[in-house]
Amino acid sequence: MTQNLSLPVVFLHDTVVLPGMVVPIELDDSARAAIDAARLAHDSAKDDEPSRVLVAPRLEDRYATHGVVAVVDRVGRFAGGKPAAVLRAERRVAIGAGVSGPGAALWVEAEPVPETPVTDELRTLAEDYRALVVSILERREAWQIIENVRRISDPDVLADTSGYAPYLSDDQKRQVLETPDVGERLRLLLEWTRAYDTEDEVTDKISNDVREGLEKTQREFVLRQQLAAIRKELGEGEPDGSDDYRARVESADLPEAVREAALREVDKLERSSDQAPEAGWIRTWLDTVLELPWNERTEDSHDVAAARAVLDADHHGLDEVKDRITEYLAVRARRAERGLEVIGGRGSGAVVLLAGPPGVGKTSLGESVARALGRNFVRVALGGVRDEAEVRGHRRTYVGALPGRIVRAIKEAGSMNPVVLLDEVDKVGADYRGDPAAALLEVLDPAQNHTFRDHYLELDLDLSDVLFIATANVVEQIPSALLDRMELVTIDGYTEDDKVAIARDFLVPRQLERAALTADEVTISDAALGEIAANYTREAGVRQLERLLAKAFRKAATKLATGEVERIDVDLDGLEDLVGRPRFTPDTHERTDVPGVATGLAVTGLGGDVLYVETSVSDGPAGLTVTGQLGDVMKESASIALSWVRAHAGELGIDAAVFEKAIHVHFPAGAIPKDGPSAGVTMVTALVSLLTGRPVRSDVGMTGEVTLSGRVLPIGGVKQKLLAAQRAGLAVVFVPERNRPDLDDVPAELLADLDVRPVGRVTDILAEALEQGAAVGEASAA
Template identity: 45%
Template sequence: MIRPHGYLPVLPLRNTVLYPGVTQALRVGREKSVKALQKSFEQNNWIVVTAQRDPGARADVPDDLHRIGVVSKVESVRGNPDNGYTLMVRGVERVRLTDIKAEHGYFEAMTENLADLEDADEPTQKALLASLKELSLDVLKFIPAETRELEELVKGIEDLPFLVHTVAANADFDLKEKQKILESLSVRNRVMHLLTLLQSLKDNLQVQADIRAKLNNKFGQSHREQILREQLKAIKEELGEGEETNMNDQYRRKVDEAGMPEEAKQLAESQLKRLQDINPASPEYQVVRNHLDLMLSLPWSKSSEQTEVDLDRAREILDADHYGLDKVKKRILQHLAVLKLKKNQSGSILLLVGPPGVGKTSLAASIARALGRKYARVSLGGVRDDAEIRGHRRTYVGALPGRILSALKKAGENNPVFVLDEIDKMSRGFTGDPAAAMLEVLDPEQNRAFVDHYLDTGFDLSKVFFIGTANSLEGIPGPLLDRMEVIEVSGYTTSEKFHIAKQHLIPKQLEEHGMSKEQLVVPDGTLHRLITGHTREAGVRDLQRKIAELIRASTEKVLHAEGEPVRIEVADLEEALGPERFQSEVADQNTESGVVTGLAWTPVGGDILFVEAALMPGTGQLLMTGQLGDVMKESARIALSLLKSRLPGMDPDLDLAKSDIHVHVPAGAIPKDGPSAGVTMVTALASLLAHRRVDPKLAMTGEVTLRGAIMPVGGIKEKVLAAHRAGITTVLLPRRNEKDLREVPMDIRSQLRFVFVDHVNEVLKFALGVDAAVVPADVVPNETPLIPPPVDA
């Protein structure tokens, strides 16, 4: 195993010694130790482990550490910097620490290997091995039955150095004696020293056992209680009550009735047998019992009644719970129709993608109602550990099953509608990749035998109807996305928000605030002004908060009205909610030349943006600000190159080599990127150079090539909705995006004018109001054609 050269981080130990070949659990909490552990992650989990000379010291200087330690590999880590870490560390080889320093808040050292001295021939080694095994097994006889695994381990070891290290690591020796064993290079001397320590330990344990035997001869309270329990058990059996009151018999009956597959049933019976053999006072007893309880509480064979899918009822439920979203409902009903035709309802995995607050999670709940199934939900936002999905292994203290099985246990059925909320918010951590664990969950070919590490046997997930929700597809790995059918849930129009508020949000908030619709009336005009002036979002979550705030502000008026209805007028909005936060962003813009309105797509819906350009004396540089990404910067460079190549002599007095052009996109705190602002960049620069202003109620989007072609872009529906919200009247789009307007509601399309273009010539002719084909080339700058007709090469 190749380990890195140079300095390695050093982990000081207080009360134990790690040996080569031995895997040991360690608790790390000190600041220096945590930093050393974090440094090891950068060096492929390699770390040097050594003991402190004084276990009670803080180990602030290198002299506090022993110079002989072990280069080790960190196998697993659990915990966090605030509460400390628990790690499994495997010793690899003994080393000498030749140069220890603490310059970065933790110890690090150079090392040199210390190999064993082979000072015993093969017959001698066999004799030493047999003696050490015999004495070790004699000592283990004095320790409780939980050490049976250690006995089997000792019996099976045939390598003398490894046996020495294993016994020394598990024996209760003084820390100095353990360090002596580690530092001894002679295998023979190491064994002899260990035999002396074991013999002393055996003698001590024998004396303790003799004392306990004498005390046990007396008739103590614990013995009396045991006799009474046995008598009580016999009495209940005589009365015919023993079978039901005996815990083991109850477990056995539940195992038979659980409907487990054969493999799971064998595991449950094995655990039940272990439970009978373990002392109830042992910690292992509770671990085995918790595992058995989980197995018996899972819905192995319990399903909701498979009723025929009623498409008319499903449509009624979707329409009652959600206004609009016609395309989404159509896709869902098509999927349910397939389930109706397909008797074996397995492999159903949908992904609802859209901005926050548009009803993705509530749509899943409606699907569960329509199918008559239980509803289960797991939030995956912020999950960084694959153990959250697959569970923890039972060897860890406090181990728990994963979220998938925990939710199924709570649902009580093996075929619920299971929502994987915020599936795009999972991220990879140093403890694993939860997205990789989800591959097994969502693969119909694999999830028939999904193995949770805690359960340790296969569980069938193929009957579960999985529905994922996400705000964006960007955070979802390709292999995971490939396993789901994507349904896009776009933002709501103003009209849809109006009806949602009137039919759902206002009645719900009135009920939650103890009012009726007769007591408090919100007229249509007030509601419309509330939507347009105080909210601007793709969903309706903020609108719901504003309605709740408005109702709370009207509570006093309702109480003083003494039964008379209270109307909330438009003038009352400012008093209750403060000044309007949003106004038309373009209606009152008195735009100068060089300013153009663009359209953008974000994970929370569409939005408008402004591209501003300014000209100043300089050296021919192009300055770009507004926290632009690489693609957007390239769009600005393409726009300038396009204008330079197609407008030679546009302004005889303008020398771009002696001028700087500054392109800025406001809202500089927000990162921006993407190719769709290319046409906006070209128009802004052309407007600046031609001294012509662009209509502020015109917005545009599209990618521009260096030859002037307008390429199609995505997110058309969201961009058009954003333009409508902002007061735009005309939208300029790539011609190849004309088909995407079918996604935009008809009432929005009817209020906007759409212009479709193929080439930048068409854009500038429309945006700046000149005919490039007829305007002469020698007119003054204010009337100069922006782009002459293309010349055939």
Template identity: 50%
Template sequence: MPKNQIKTIPLLPLRGLLVYPSVVLHLDVGRDKSVEALEKVMLDDQKIFLVAQKEMATEDPGPDDIYKIGTISTVKQMLKLPNGTFRILAEGEHRGRIQSYSNTDGFFEANVEIIEEDQTIDLETEALMRSTLDQFSNYINLSRKITAETLATVQDIEEPGRLADVIAYHLPLKNKEKQKLLETLDIKERLRELIGILSNEQEVLGLEQKIGQRVKKSMERTQKEYYLREQMKAIQKELGDKETKEDEIGSLREKIEGSAMPEKVKETALKELARYEKIPQSSAESGVIRNYIDWLLQLPWDHETEDNLDIRHAEETMNKAHYGLDKVKERVLEYLSVQTLTKSLNGPILCLVGPPGVGKTSLARSVAESLNRHFVRISLGGVRDEAEIRGHRRTYVGAMPGRIIQGMKKAGTINPVFLLDEIDKMSNDFRGDPAAALLEVLDPEQNNVFSDHYIEEPYDLSKVMFITTANNAQTIPGPLLDRMELLSIAGYTELEKLHIAMEHLIPKQVKKHGLKKNQFRVKEEAVLFLIRSYTREAGVRSLERAVASLCRKVAKLIVTGEKKSVTLTSKMIEKLLGKPTFRQNEAETEDQVGVATGLAYTPYGGTTLFIEVSTSKGKGRLTLTGKLGDVMKESAQAALSYVRSRADDLNISANFSETTDIHIHVPEGATPKDGPSAGITMATAIVSALTGRPVKKEVGMTGEITLRGRVLPIGGLKEKTLSAHRAGLKTIIIPKDNENDLEDIPESVRKELTFIKASHLDEVLKHALGGEKIESEKL
């Protein structure tokens, strides 16, 4: 072709690549305009002008988006792919410069000046070519990504311009750098540029090898992740970038120095931070130290809420959330009053003891609300590992602080109300005694320097208000019990349950089930029927479940259109819930011989206990059944020994112990039973069976018996009395020494019961046995 010839050629913009003269490569073409240009090319002389666009992201480039200099190429092959695009094989021939565009509608067509190169070789050009080949050979040796065959091919090239273009094509350069070489028309200048690029690439490759060797020395062959991290660090170091870990350490140091930690704790934190800085980030210990520093930073050290010590406000808050429990509320208010005067919480830890469902946990929450303190609750039920309280030492895998420190972190203040729930259900095994660990927590003389195994530094718990709950105080270890003041919540009377249901449970469940007040109405007598016939408990948890069940059934009636509103009566409740679960009165319907009603205490409240005695001809053998504990068996033996010693006075044959077998049974044999308070009940049942005199059906009794017939005091009188009231008993025989405990029983219950205070079994038999002594039936 003549020099500087201008030719009109279809133009194909390239994204992300460009073509050098003397280079053959495949291109995928998919844009509509580009496909039209190809169709034009294949119909003509197969010449096309390949030129790079300036921005790869430009989808529809215009004349201003395309470089001026490109490569005039010949399309050798064109193949349509299944996805609709075309793959062409193009060979670059000459550089070209766009002079003007002859067509921009549809595909581009440009007037291109063909740039011919002077391939004359003088001494300087020869020297530049040799230098370029030497540099390229060194680059191949370092890179190992270009084959030796490529080097051999390049060495056979004699034209300096073509040599530069082929080498540039094989280098991993950015498009802008490749375009710059394409636009360098002076061959000598192009070779000089290429020598500089090859020299720079060799330095980069040498640095990569240096980094790889440095990393290889400090890593294990199997730790691929470790290798990548070390390589990243080495690269950042060579580039002079500030390491990410240094930023993190600087941030942690600022947080530690600006925190409210005690000075000694702050020194420990800074010391651990210095260790963290020296340890490789991929080390397992690095994570342990980082986690420890986080815990120190997240714990509250001086932040506390301001107490609301308005006693009237506290009383209103507790009354709003709970009905009844007057003595417990009064004790809490006394406790708060002392704190108001002393400005200190150094006092006994309150322990709320009572059956499930009586409101122990919610009462503690009300105390927190009345004081305007944060509330934290942890359950100790089933805890048997000391580490659950004190935490694990950091030497163990997966170590973490104990529940106390975790609770303080959750509270976010140093003076929350901290509830330790179910403290009576802890146990111990080979992993330690968690109850012993709690001694330091609950002892006001020690808890200002509480030590957690994980934190290791002393933590001040003296401003925390601890409240504990338990179902049964007898299972709380003695030393722990000694540090607490027991507040007994025995249970609710029917009247109290009625008020709780009307004022709290029913409104709560109506709202929870999406009902409106006018859609769900209930009368007081219906609630009493629900309490008596479908629940039998000390608390109100089963009652709330029964109310929830009624709400669900009423909701179904309303949604299906059967009812627009429901007013619950006793008949309606029976229709919705089925037949009553319990008889209204548990007491016997008539006087029975050999059957006495005792009163027992369980962790779930008081209950009635029927003791049955039968006699038969035999040799004086005593049989005990009903899964009785050792103490209860001993009470039965003591009762029988007393009856033997008083046989004449009780009008019983003196030799009955030689001719009569006695069988004592307590029903509900699957339930374990133990305790001394059934002594007088067993003695009464034995006398009734031997004399034939029935036991009055309305009488219940509780008390321990001695061999001399003395009646000793018992515990849990309030709970037992409430159970007797629920069962429909009218008279209760109690030890005379328990007379003072009657003050704890609600007045509404005391009015409906007759209390017989007995100090000897003779008094018990006098009030418990009915009918005349039958001489003819004397054994």
């Protein structure tokens, strides 16, 4: 047939179809449209011919010049349910111009490619190609395919069987499709197939060499084992490494289950070659197991009074933490007296979480607890850990595998009941390597950690008698499931009196020693210490205070070394000469001397801090603008505060017309992210101050969230916020009424220094926080 055909086109992305091939294809929208169009044309013609389509490859940079006419044999679905069709390719055609046709498919004119006359040269090329294909198939032992290839006599048909060749790329198959001349087609196929045949022979040779090498290694292993047996019978030679490990395992003090597992590994070591990779990691594993203190335990001190004396000597204040440790010791002492103590028994451990800002003594407190108990102490730094294998260990077949940090800590401690400090658990991260926080769940659960299993050891490790003490700065960053496993003890920070006492009793002696000074050469007064704590540092802990003391003593040592003076007594007068001018001075009065500014209190990862809220009103489109790097919670609080003020404008003496202007609420220190439900009352107070023209009292601070009905909701971190208020020089602090029980945990000297006023409604704050002026009316609850 030489006449041109009009056919709908099926474009294929990842398959090249050559004449004679039968292929199933997945039907996308365009392919389904083409097949539907072919069926529609067939039904209209009312003849006995089957439905036909033109199959062509879809190219990125151009249109295909050739395709194949294919019969639609079957339309159905794949096993997975996706629509599919089976196409049987008949002949190669050249693709002409587009034509019109029924349906939504693209129709083109297809011109049949004229047949190439069969010549002797063509038969020779076909035979060469057939011989090459058969040789490749014989190496693969594909005998059925070989018979089919030998039966093909037509060079054109033989060349188009390359569509099934897996070693040809799609680009090569497209070139075969677009080469009408059979001789040229066979020359291309001979070139490509010879290149593949050469590469395939090299690959087979390498595979055979590797197989022969493995057989040689196995033969050498058998001969080596026989030689070892002969030497043993003759009594010659020294014990090899595996014999040494067997003796070490049998003489070691190991639990029975651990001993059996170790002996199984020794058996594997004896059966393996010294050059085998397995032998290296078996030796490393055995070394790790033998170094662990499986049955080593220190004896606890049960003298409760002596333990409390150790804690008091090492740390000033922190009564809640000391009470918790003392209670733990008292219970253990009573159980020991009554014979109830079970070393390593299930649930006998304890997990304490010390949470608070940096510099309050969390890590050093863990060391003091170990000293009070008479236990070994080891610290595990978890900050920045993102790999679960850091906690549970690596599989020991990995290159460079190690046990997890928990197992390494037990080995370092040298006993099975140490005090393990898990430092910075709030800074544990998670990524594609797993979640270390989730791995800590088993470690810190007293009901599970008696059978903790490290991936490297693959042995049950009893952690139930380990006293875990975790530290964190921000409790909210700890996953709730992990936080549930620990008993939270909060260390909020120190008052100025506490800092002076800590500096006098701990910091000054330590820094004098580091500077090689004595108390006879340098002294520092309590007044100077108080000045440093009040106006040179604003921190919850004492790290910056200690740095300033170190700086002062270095300068003092320099003066003594140069002979300027023979003795230095640091007081208020000479303080500036040693540590510079004060970095912090009370500025609340300056910040709040204009209407629209209020002083709030907040808690950050560094402890409590004051938070100023500034507001302004200007001509412009009505609306609220909030700036200062705020989170969603604080932005919502600003909207609630403005809504409450607008709803009670009449009672507050505010002209309603002012709400048609642009109102701006700003939180200074915009580079610091701020969020949390504790600034609502501060924003209400600042807005009322702005719109009534009455400044907020400079000695007043406040904290609490506000509702649309004007109620003050409870907040967290009361003690840290009160400490920040004291550092900032405030006198009066408003806290939510429902936080009144939290005041029981606040030191008495702090409550004596501040006038803390619990309030239940925001109008109570407005009535007392604003400077005298027009009276603020009582807002209704509705």
